[in-house]
Each structure stands twice: as C-alpha cells, then as structure tokens.
Amino acid sequence: MEALTLISPHFRRFTAPSPLRSLFRRSISLKAQLSTGSSRKSGAKEFPIAGMEEAFMGFITGRKKATEVAHSVWKNIIQKGDTVIDATCGNGYDTLALLAMVAGESGRGCVYGMDIQQEALDNTSALLEISVEENKRKLVKLLKLCHSKMEDIVQNDNSVRLVVFNLGYLPGGDKAILTTPGTTLAALQAAGRVLGSGGLISVMVYVGHPGGRDELESIQGFASGLPVESWASFKLEMLNRPTGPVLILIFKK
Ligand SMILES: C[S@@+](CC[C@H](N)C(=O)[O-])C[C@H]1O[C@@H](n2cnc3c(N)ncnc32)[C@H](O)[C@@H]1O
Numbered sequence: 001m002e003a004l005t006l007i008s009p010h011f012r013r014f015t016a017p018s019p020l021r022s023l024f025r026r027s028i029s030l031k032a033q034l035s036t037g038s039s040r041k042s043g044a045k046e047f048p049i050a051g052m053e054e055a056f057m058g059f060i061t062g063r064k065k066a067t068e069v070a071h072s073v074w075k076n077i078i079q080k081g082d083t084v085i086d087a088t089c090g091n092g093y094d095t096l097a098l099l100a101m102v103a104g105e106s107g108r109g110c111v112y113g114m115d116i117q118q119e120a121l122d123n124t125s126a127l128l129e130i131s132v133e134e135n136k137r138k139l140v141k142l143l144k145l146c147h148s149k150m151e152d153i154v155q156n157d158n159s160v161r162l163v164v165f166n167l168g169y170l171p172g173g174d175k176a177i178l179t180t181p182g183t184t185l186a187a188l189q190a191a192g193r194v195l196g197s198g199g200l201i202s203v204m205v206y207v208g209h210p211g212g213r214d215e216l217e218s219i220q221g222f223a224s225g226l227p228v229e230s231w232a233s234f235k236l237e238m239l240n241r242p243t244g245p246v247l248i249l250i251f252k253k
Pocket residue numbers: 087088089090091092093094095114115116117120145146147148166167168169170171177178179180183
C-alpha cells in the first residue's frame with residue numbers, strides 16, 4: 001500500500017496509509033492558517049489549536065495547573081477588541097491575563113472585573129498599575145458588585161465573548177467571604193444571557209473548603225441541563241486528587 005511518512009515534533013515517525021493522506025494535508029494546512037492568524041467567520045478558531053496541546057499534555061503529565069489550561073482555552077476563544085468579564089477578580093491575576101488577550105493596536109476591548117470585596121478591587125488595581133501601561137489599563141472597568149448583578153452593568157446584547165469565574169475566597173484575605181451556590185447559579189444564568197454565540201463561560205471550582213462540593217454540584221446541575229443544540233459543557237478534573245480544582249467549560253454554540 002502507498003504510504004506517507006510524517007516526521008515532525010508532534011509525530012516522531014508515523015507512516016500513514018494513503019486514505020489518510022488528505023486528512024493529514026488538511027490538518028497541516030489548518031496549522032499553517034492558524035500560524036498566520038486566519039480563522040473562521042464565526043470567530044472560532046480552526047483545529048488543531050496552537051498552544052492547547054502543550055497546556056493539556058502539561059496538565060496530564062502534572063507540569064501544568066488547571067488554571068493554565070483555562071488560560072490557554074481563553075486565548076483561543078478571545079479575539080483582540082473583545083468584551084470579557086472577570087466575575088471574581090480577587091487579586092487580579094485573571095483580570096491581567098484577560099487584559100493582555102483583549103488589548104490590541106486598535107485600542108478597543110474591555111474587561112469588566114467584579115468582586116464584592118473592596119480589598120480585592122484594590123489588589124487588582126495595584127497589580128494592573130505595576131504590570132500594564134495606562135492606555136491599556138483604561139480598558140479595565142473594576143466594579144464592586146455581586147456577579148449575579150452583571151446585567152446591571154453589561155448590556156444584555158450578547159456582545160460578551162467570555163465570562164470567567166474563579167470561585168472560593170480571596171487568597172490572603174478573609175476566608176469567610178466566599179462565593180456561594182445561590183449567587184453563583186444566578187450569575188451563571190446571567191452570564192448565559194450576556195454571552196454571544198461562540199462565547200464561553202469558564203468556571204474554576206475549589207472543593208477543598210466547606211461548601212465547595214455543594215457549589216460544584218449546583219454548577220454541574222446547571223451545566224448538564226443546558227440544551228445540547230445551543231450549548232456544550234465540559235468538566236476537567238484530576239481523579240486521584242479529589243480536592244483539586246475542577247474546571248467547568250460551557251460553550252455557547
Ligand atoms: C479565588 S478568588 C478569585 C481569584 C482571582 N480570579 C485572581 O486571579 O486572583 C474569589 C473571589 O471571589 C469573590 N467573590 C465572592 N463572592 C462573590 C460574588 N457574589 N460576586 C463577585 N465576587 C465574589 C471573593 O471576594 C474573592 O475575591
């Protein structure tokens with residue numbers, strides 16, 4: 001049988017039978033499109049996606065954290081100039097990462113950062129100040145607000161590309177002030193309404209603290225009940241680390 005031999009960093013040596021040739025050619029051509037920034041009309045990027053392999057393999061082999069997988073997924077959903085929401089800005093690390101993803105040459109883009117604690121908003125503001133120049137910093141709007149009220153601030157016009165939740169308490173802060181299933185659920189429903197088609201809700205859930213497991217169950221109930229025609233929801237967790245963080249991804253088709 002006629003065969004095609006591929007040697008690349010991804011395939012050390014692989015001999016494909018001829019019916020698979022066109023598939024490999026398509027995969028290679030999509031890789032080339034991605035590296036030149038070409039994408040589908042909907043805004044979603046073609047597969048395979050640059051950087052994802054490293055993030056997932058890093059997670060599977062214990063070299064990368066679930067948060068790094070989440071950031072890698074966001075990078076592939078967000079386009080420069082997008083509007084995104086950090087629903088729990090805490091110490092600002094996610095807000096900062098999101099800002100880098102939306103800010104481009106055009107000067108457009110917006111990150112809404114929400115938290116119920118002034119301390120969290122101050123920490124986020126301080127991190128942005130030392131990390132980013134002013135013209136980019138002004139793309140971030142920090143709000144002392146419960147995320148269940150996000151529609152009071154963000155237009156309900158499906159213009160948001162990504163809503164990020166990193167649940168639990170403020171690291172280094174008061175552990176008694178933390179996200180709760182009721183408001184988290186209301187916030188997820190609001191996020192579903194403000195999100196545009198091709199957008200994503202990303203939820204990092206911590207189950208090691210009291211109430212964390214209940215919160216996960218309520219989020220799973222929400223995510224698994226969404227109609228498959230318009231939503232796709234996923235869960236990433238480490239089975240032999242039962243108190244490790246759980247990443248829930250909810251994609252609006
Ligand atoms: C784990 S921290 C977030 C970490 C943050 N994403 C970062 O990169 O540093 C969780 C945050 O959620 C906030 N929070 C708790 N309940 C909230 C609510 N109902 N609405 C918005 N933020 C809330 C807490 O004050 C805390 O700062």
